[in-house]
Amino acid sequence: MFEYRMHKVYEAELLREAAAQRLAGEARATRRNRRHTGHEAEGRVGHLRDLRDRFAHAA
Structure with missing residues (x-):
């Protein structure tokens, strides 16, 4: 009987x-998904390279 209880x-x-x-894995997945979906909702962030292409240089 003791062995059975130890097994349980x-x-x-x-x-x-x-x-x-399992809970830790779900938390990691949730953080990862929240991080990626948050950026998509805000839109693309422009870089300096984009600004140079968009505006003419001053004379």
Whole structure:
């Protein structure tokens, strides 16, 4: 009976660890998706190279 209870404790520990790893993975994916979608919503950020091409140089 003791071995069975130890097996159940070990099984529960493995299930908790798997749930924690799954939650951590979901949090990483959420942060990664939020980071990428946030940039798309704001639009493209212009660079100096774009500004030189867009405006004529002063004489």
